[in-house]
Amino acid sequence: MLTKGFKISGPKRFEIYIDNVKVKKDEALIKVDTATICKADLRYYLGKRDERVLGLKYPMNLLHEAIGTIIKDPSGTFNNGDRVVLVPNLIFECDKSSCNLDICNRKELGENYCPKAKFASSSFNGFSREYLSYPVRNLVKIPSNIENHIAVLCELISVACAAIRRVNIREGYTIAVWGDGILGYILCSVLKVMHDVKIIAIGKHEEKLKQLEVDDIYLVNDKEIYMQNIDMAFECVGGIGSQYAIDEMIKCIKPGGDIVLTGVSEKKIEIDTRKILEKGISLKGVTRSNVDDFKKAVELFAYEDFVNNIEKLNLGEICIRNIVDFHHVFEKEVNNKKLGKYIMKFAY
Amino acid sequence: MNIAIILAGGKGTRMGSVDTPKQFIDMYGKPILVHTLETFDIHSDIDAIAIVSLKEWHEDIKIWTRKYELNKVKWIVEAGKTRQESINNGLEVIGRECEEEDIVVIHESVRPLISNRIITENIEGAMEYGAVDTVIPTADTIIRSYDDETIADVPVRKELYLGQTPQSFKYSVVVKAHENAKQNQIDDATDDCQLVLKTGQSVHLVRGEKLNFKITTMEDLLLLKSIIKIGKLEMV
Numbered sequence: 403m404l405t406k407g408f409k410i411s412g413p414k415r416f417e418i419y420i421d422n423v424k425v426k427k428d429e430a431l432i433k434v435d436t437a438t439i440c441k442a443d444l445r446y447y448l449g450k451r452d453e454r455v456l457g458l459k460y461p462m463n464l465l466h467e468a469i470g471t472i473i474k475d476p477s478g479t480f481n482n483g484d485r486v487v488l489v490p491n492l493i494f495e496c497d498k499s500s501c502n503l504d505i506c507n508r509k510e511l512g513e514n515y516c517p518k519a520k521f522a523s524s525s526f527n528g529f530s531r532e533y534l535s536y537p538v539r540n541l542v543k544i545p546s547n548i549e550n551h552i553a554v555l556c557e558l559i560s561v562a563c564a565a566i567r568r569v570n571i572r573e574g575y576t577i578a579v580w581g582d583g584i585l586g587y588i589l590c591s592v593l594k595v596m597h598d599v600k601i602i603a604i605g606k607h608e609e610k611l612k613q614l615e616v617d618d619i620y621l622v623n624d625k626e627i628y629m630q631n632i633d634m635a636f637e638c639v640g641g642i643g644s645q646y647a648i649d650e651m652i653k654c655i656k657p658g659g660d661i662v663l664t665g666v667s668e669k670k671i672e673i674d675t676r677k678i679l680e681k682g683i684s685l686k687g688v689t690r691s692n693v694d695d696f697k698k699a700v701e702l703f704a705y706e707d708f709v710n711n712i713e714k715l716n717l718g719e720i721c722i723r724n725i726v727d728f729h730h731v732f733e734k735e736v737n738n739k740k741l742g743k744y745i746m747k748f749a750y
Numbered sequence: 751m752n753i754a755i756i757l758a759g760g761k762g763t764r765m766g767s768v769d770t771p772k773q774f775i776d777m778y779g780k781p782i783l784v785h786t787l788e789t790f791d792i793h794s795d796i797d798a799i800a801i802v803s804l805k806e807w808h809e810d811i812k813i814w815t816r817k818y819e820l821n822k823v824k825w826i827v828e829a830g831k832t833r834q835e836s837i838n839n840g841l842e843v844i845g846r847e848c849e850e851e852d853i854v855v856i857h858e859s860v861r862p863l864i865s866n867r868i869i870t871e872n873i874e875g876a877m878e879y880g881a882v883d884t885v886i887p888t889a890d891t892i893i894r895s896y897d898d899e900t901i902a903d904v905p906v907r908k909e910l911y912l913g914q915t916p917q918s919f920k921y922s923v924v925v926k927a928h929e930n931a932k933q934n935q936i937d938d939a940t941d942d943c944q945l946v947l948k949t950g951q952s953v954h955l956v957r958g959e960k961l962n963f964k965i966t967t968m969e970d971l972l973l974l975k976s977i978i979k980i981g982k983l984e985m986v
Contacts, residue, residue, distance in 0.1 A: 403788035420978050473792045750867050
């Protein structure tokens with residue numbers, strides 16, 4: 403069938419593409435209903451990637467945070483009309499039995515670390531399309547009581563789940579989260595609902611930190627952070643700012659502590675390895691999330707407090723009727739300084 | 751209930767070397783009609799579809815509806831001698847199961863790039879106002895000439911729109927318009943909104959799209975083919 407989509411073809415330039423969609427084996431036909439824009443989408447939109455990389459990526463459908471409705475599922479896994487979250491981490495033709503990397507079978511790693519994995523809106527077309535055929539194994543059903551503007555944030559919640567999966571959290575730990583952005587907020591919310599721990603948040607913006615449901619908040623550089631006996635720390639800063647954050651984390655964490663890095667720095671940053679060695683700190687990297695993380699994220703919607711926390715991130719719903727609306731919402735998100743996201747409802 | 755009537759009654763017009771009605775020309779493995787039907791078939795607000803076509807094509811259409819799993823197609827209706835008669839035939843057949851407040855969305859099968867939004871807004875508009883027409887503002891200046899040689903006048907552009915389809919109505923409104931036309935011996939209307947206007951019912955506008963263009967010539971077909979990007983590897 404014929405379907406319309408928007409592809410980025412250059413910085414701040416989208417084009418309409420009409421594609422002929424065919425439902426492939428083990429795939430379902432999905433109508434994309436709701437989506438949000440990620441920082442990675444904004445980097446492509448603004449052309450803030452290496453020129454050679456952009457040359458290889460354009461033109462491409464952006465968006466990897468999206469939910470949709472099942473139109474047709476020949477595999478019989480889903481019913482027509484089921485609402486589903488689309489998992490952007492894709493594995494094609496992978497013979498796990500002959501794989502010698504032993505990634506997928508390790509719970510703390512998983513297929514989101516597979517070098518063969520593709521990712522929608524990065525190495526594979528994303529979800530800025532009216533309809534698409536998508537692997538059934540990459541779809542997770544949304545509970546009927548969860549509204550679209552909540553469910554669409556499932557991808558970010560799954561990334562928080564994937565970050566938590568990298569470490570072994572014990573009851574009573576003091577866990578510090580650096581970063582007062584949306585991932586920091588969600589990570590704190592997930593930690594709160596999943597673990598009986600003390601959570602502290604560190605960031606640069608007091609008004610944003612105050613919105614976090616944590617035990618204590620501190621502005622960066624506050625000497626009080628050193629007194630907190632931090633067992634484990636999560637970096638949710640990214641960009642050049644992550645250098646300062648990681649430095650502070652290394653200084654403040656207890657010897658033997660785990661530091662989990664989630665932010666993309668883009669450029670190389672300096673890290674004080676001497677302190678890491680002296681304190682026996684473990685640094686762990688996190689990228690993206692897998693199907694199980696999405697399932698875990700959906701399970702968290704059973705907690706009312708958690709859903710209420712996620713609800714606060716909704717900065718407003720914007721109906722996308724055409725490519726001009728699509729442009730406008732990207733511009734709004736570029737200039738967004740608030741804690742939260744604009745929710746796109748596709749109606750084109 | 752929201753019912754789509756898809757007009758596929760056009761006779762063969764020579765487009766290239768094959769004398770096939772435009773709506774049945776193959777476009778990347780499927781007749782243009784099927785591409786159009788698919789958009790209506792998967793639209794969540796459409797409950798049933800009637801296709802109006804010449805009798806000689808009914809068997810082919812039945813095969814296609816099975817092959818492409820067009821599950822909402824409920825009626826295949828014989829086309830009339832004129833567009834007005836074809837629609838009247840469609841209205842009569844669906845009328846056996848229709849109620850006055852049901853919505854009828856009438857669309858030309860040779861507009862395969864109809865969008866979901868246009869269908870949705872047609873249904874919403876018809877529910878609210880009783881009758882809607884899909885239009886786009888004209889970007890070009892329209893010239894009126896009576897003799898095909900000299901300009902008679904140049905109407906004000908901002909008042910002019912180009913009519914597309916769908917045209918959508920409450921069932922009772924469009925049936926009344928067709929009955930009124932019969933009583934007044936009007937039998938060659940090219941457009942249902944004209945008939946509805948004659949009954950005193952106002953018709954509201956739904957914003958169409960340039961992409962919802964009509965395939966009438968070889969150039970249109972070429973345009974459609976060049977718009978549809980196909981056979982590309984999904985990997986980027």
